[in-house]
Amino acid sequence: MQPSGDEQMQAHSPDERRARRHEQIAAGVVMLFGLVMGAIAYGYPMGSLARPGPGFGPLLIAGLIVVLGAAVMFEMRHAAVRPFSLPLRPLLAVSAGILAFALLVEQTGFIPATIALVLLSGLGERRLSGWPLLGVAVFMALFGSAVFIWGLGVPLKAVGLP
């Protein structure tokens, strides 16, 4: 959360240039979001100052996002940056797990969806531990069914084919 001094890099090292470029791209994404949003908002009725329409606020906010994105881009030319790394493995594993849950939960029921979620997302960690992970999957499937389906009455089947 807090930028620590040792992560800041020597000025003008290749790493620093790379990190700066990444920061610029991130700020660019923010600006792009604002631009697209503004373009959509432009199609909504603006109304007048005395009676602002549904497009008034969105256009204002979109403009603000573009300006702030540009300001961040400018700031990042000189501000301290930290090296950027993007480990893909956790991202892919967790995404696959959540997607599997979403696809399965209403089709095959809560228990298969939960087991798929736990096993897939568990792949995100390099220190794999198969049996304990399977234990967590089974425990969460049963415990979750007990609490949410039988306890709180969430309208899901524990196991069920479509």
Added chain:
Amino acid sequence: MTDFLSNLMLGLQTALSPSALLFCFIGVTVGTFVGALPGLGPLAAISLALPITYYLDPTAALIMLAGIFYGTQYGGAIASILLNLPGTATAAVTCIDGYPLARQGKPGLALFTTAISSFFGSSFAILLVMGFAPLIASFALAFGSAEYFSVMILGLVAASTLTVGSPLKGLAMVAFGLAIGLAGTDVDTGMYRFTFGILELSDGFSLVAVAMGLFGVAEILCNIGLPDGERLNHGRISLRSMLPSRKEWRQYWAPATRGAVVGSFVGALPGTGPGIASFMAYALEKKISKTPQRFGHGALEGIASPESANNASAQAAFIPTLSLGIPGDAIMAVLLGAMMIHGITPGPSLISEHPAMFWGLIMSFWIGNILLLILNIPLIGIWVRMLTIPYHLLYPAVLVFICIGVYSADNSVFDVYIVLIFGVIGYFMRRFDYPAAPLLLGFILGPLLEEHFRRALLLGRGDPAVFLERPISLVFVILSLLFLLGSFLPLIRRLAARSEA
């Protein structure tokens, strides 16, 4: 005065009812546990519990959610002291002196100090809430749309500029949050905005899904692969080893009091939370100490003051939330969201319209804090054992809670996809140091902000000066500008220095 007393009695009655007691107990226990677990913050815990509260009456729901919040403040310190891993962001400061103290073989003393400081700080701030919230609320009854708009702007500006990183990134995230909050049906005209033809979006994004994505999934994504904390072999922590000596008691009171004052002040400001309070309290303590070299090596003051401060600010944050309906930080915003889900409109009339709820909640703070004090001491052994659950087994289980929690909020698979999308967005935001709390605050306040903006302009016949002509609104606008100026001063100065060089 008799009014005040009868209110207190009403509150006690509510807070002591069996269901309130039960949910207060559940709340603080879950809070302590989640707070102690590194990698799960109060926001994730509250968003997880949010769907469950749909089944409760609103007062019990609020008591439980609030209990989770201040419970995490107690629990956060445990991981800081024993593992040198802050259980919550607010407890990061406690690592600095708490962990050295534990290494010196006094983990019990460090834990006891945090428990008692937390209780002290909370008590101080609860008294302030009892005194000030009704006062501010009666003052705020005269607020019109212009005032509401300006005070919300103040809250958003404060929340985004008082973060640790770049204030520009904070402001950009507030604006991004406002944008996300726009999706759905426009209240005034019934027009669909930014729904892209998706039926599920006609009510806007689900608060639970957005919050859990940004604070639950993103947090997990960032934590996978991090090394587990160094584990101390503390053996058994006996009650005797926890009690401070007389000399240590004397060392303790002044810092705890200073921490409580700093924390209450910071917490009551809109937009600032316990994290900033504990950092400020620690810095103050180190500055005024005659022996600053002891800090970082197990100084008792370095634990007492920030722990008192972060609990005081957690309680004081309820002042603007309950009296104005303006949340101080993202956590308060989620609590407000919970009230709205239960059909209660937060605002200055809350206290007069729902006295049992307001005073019940306040009195439950006392009960919750006493429970925490009693709970914490005998249960420390259990918390320590819980901390030894390896993260690679814990996070898949947490993901299950997130997915089923999000699903059950609205029985909607669509929301599970949304939680994934915001999880990924939140992950990238963290990697690039864009703060997520201002985003959530903007998301929750956005619709309200737009409504008051339009209404104020309508009443002002289209003249934007309406926000400056009304004196109270003007004060908020000036304060917002001061915050902006203050946070950009270092940036401007740096640019000026560069152009001179």
